[in-house]
Amino acid sequence: MAEILPLKAWRYNDDLHLNIAELTSPLFDVVSERQREALYRNSFNSIHLSVPYGEKPASNAALLLQTWKKHGILHQDALPGIYVYYQYFQLPGSDKVYCRKGFICHIKAYDWSENVLLRHENTIPSAVNDRIELLEKTQLNSSPTHGLYTDPEFILEKYMDESIKSPIYETEDYQGVRDVLSVIHDHEVIKLFLQTLQHKQVLLADGHHRYEGSLEYRKKMMQENPDHTGFEAYNYHLMYLTNSEHDDLRILPTHRLVEKIELTDEEFLQKLAPYFVITPKEDPYELNEVILGKQWAFGLYLSGNAYKLRLKPEIHELINWEIPQQVKDLDLTVLHFFVFEKVLGVYQEAQRKMPGLSYERNFTACISKVNSGTTRLALITNEVSMEQVKRVCHSGAVMPQKSTFFYPKVICGYLFSSIKEDEFCSATAACL
Template sequence: MADVRPFAGLRYNLARFGDAQAMAQLIAPPYDVIDAEKRKALIAASPYNVVRLELPEGEDRYNEAARFLREWLATGILARDGSPAFYVYDEEYALPDGSKLTCRAIFAAVRLYDWADDVIMPHESTMTGPKADRLALLQATRANLSPIFSVYDDTAGTISQAINRGIAVQEASEAGQDNPVRPGFAFADAEGNRHRFSPVSGTEAVAAISAAFADKRLYIADGHHRYETALNYRNEQRAGGGDSEQPAEFVLMALTEINDPGLVILPTHRLITALSATARANLETHLAGNFAVEHFPTGDNPARTVARLLAEHKGEGHIFGAYGLKPGSVSLLRLLNSAAMADSPDHSAAWRELDVAILQKAILQDGIGMTEQTLAAGKDILYIKDPVEAIEMVEAGSAQLAFFLQPTPVTAVLAIADAHDRMPRKSTYFIPKLPTGVVMRSLEI
């Protein structure tokens, strides 16, 4: 199955910046969460911040990114390791409640497969606009600037053991000037997250890691648009006569085991922003016939009350929180009628068991009357991660209803992918969000 290989990483030359702590000013969040203000702040922190490459601006932005990349290579801001390696990355980060977790990923060059090959598995659909943007950037820079985040099942621990052995051998060896792979580093970022980066370059170690992945499927967590972009770029290069070992046949991935205690999916809640009196009445009638509806006092903190109720009833079926159904109350909705999902012939059994799919089909569509087209266009609905903000918007009148979800299990994501289905929009929010700039991969060498 998966062809997972070491690569010669393109990395910041920390000798030019004094020490590893400089990485805190050089990395950036994923490009799709960076607004204009954040971009400006990143460049103010360092003129060499990777955001200049990953999210360029202006009419000639893609060529501008390529120019910066060439300039930074020529002046030693960036440098390529002298031989292939896997790069093990551990990030300690804080959950919204303040608790700390550590997640491990391994950066690798992974062979690109078409979806029909059933080796790299998607769980969500893509849109044309973001793919066109990422393809133009890839064509200009000829580099994988940010990793596609994927997960794999290593219940037996074979891959984990190979990685740990590789790290131990690497740390025991001399990391002197004769080693063509520069040593690892550690730093803390502005949010207090701690990052540790450990190359594994020993011949036996990298061979063992590659072999351990050989019978695995990889499931994309974040990066569907960039994966399809890489496929399109690969196909362009094939049309030009490239062979099966050319750099464009592979893409940079960060791979995490599905049982890693630091791998978390947070829910994305739904706000209804245009609810007519008729639609509200229809919803109430529909809920009464298909759900058990209970109302509870909001308490001093409605968002905390919703979270507590969902936690208390976790595992008791398909349960949703709601705010705005009854004045002064938070509500719990428990699906009673499984036939409410029967009219979904285009979807798999795994899809019909998803809380987020049940909310979409059995409440938003069948209850309120929203259509798939309306939902796809984001009309009359907002997707929001912060339950406090969702409550405030309902109280302010900018939304009429808020629906709260429990997190989607990682195993459900894999089940959807294995069924060749796609999850509804905004079904998964994987954390941690891997930063851009820790390591990159050139397609020119």
């Protein structure tokens, strides 16, 4: 099933004695404007390649990349390897230290129809187009997407545990997460990684826009190359793979913010009433707690007033979208169908490009944005479970956009992966 390959990563040149902690950056879809401005001030920070600025950002990144290669800011590792990546983290209110274990490699950019790599949520078209242009100009994967494979026997973990004892990098990132990177060069161990994945499907956990960018670029190059073999560099994509059977996988909720609606508060609540039991709440900062663990329950913070919403069970069968039952049963499907379509009149496909709809992972930030008047209302959601993600992926359907937030996010800057033909290790035999 899944064809993976080791890679010869491009990394910051150790001889320059740059501080790697000052070179890493958040992924393009989570970095804030304030973070961007601060990181741009460091002329060597990885954000110049992952989220370039200027009127022609992709072209600027491509020129800068060539300059960094020419002057030895970046250099390519001499040997292909599997890069082990561990993230140690804690969650608010808990003293437990989690460790998400995984490894970074190349994976073929499979079309969704091939049923090898499975997605679970929709994308936002404009973000995909930006990623395609950046990939086309730079021919560089500046950060790995996140995929999940299932291995209840934990075949690869002992090799990763051994490798991580000799780290290349160890830093604390913007999330407060301790990131550690090491590399495996042993041929026989690398073969075991390749063999372990070759009979497995991969669920795309995070990075749908970047993966679709690679997929669309591959399709374009296939059309332009009459001698296409399937082994060319453009066929591959950079991915961080973790075992879905680990207990330390965490998915956080992603809340919805709506900047404005063409209804008064009273009209909005009246239109919600046929579908939801609406319970006023005194303290908006308890909205995430009063819905915890309750199916089809949401927090609503509207113009400074807090409410708990709970779908009337008999109403659920009204969902008439042509989607599998596994997707109809999701909280976010309920939210998008009854609130966005039935109440606000924004239909299914149009919701992906809905003006004024934004996404926020931080619960208190949702409350603050409504209080400041920059947002009219916040819809607070529960997290999606790993089992729900699996069920949706295997159903062949997708969740609404921005359904999951796998925590922590991987970081950019530890390594980069080239899909230039003369810098890529394509055929497995050549790599090993």
